[in-house]
Amino acid sequence: MQWVCEFCGYVHDDEDKPHSCPVCGTPGAKFSERFDDDNTLEGHADDKVVDHFDKDLYADYEDE
Numbered sequence: 001m002q003w004v005c006e007f008c009g010y011v012h013d014d015e016d017k018p019h020s021c022p023v024c025g026t027p028g029a030k031f032s033e034r035f036d037d038d039n040t041l042e043g044h045a046d047d048k049v050v051d052h053f054d055k056d057l058y059a060d061y062e063d064e
Contacts, residue, residue: 002034 003012008024017028 003031004034
């Protein structure tokens with residue numbers, strides 16, 4: 001099973017949702033299940049998932 005972060009598009013490959021996104025820190029509740037057969041997110045349009053993530057844009061928001 002794959003879970004996709006709705007904020008940055010990170011794909012988590014596990015049976016369970018992650019606690020938080022290791023890339024952007026978004027809570028696990030913001031992950032959607034990805035289905036291999038249609039390559040889309042459940043209940044979400046494909047255009048809501050970004051194809052890249054620029055960590056420098058959010059450097060000021062990281063935990064210290």
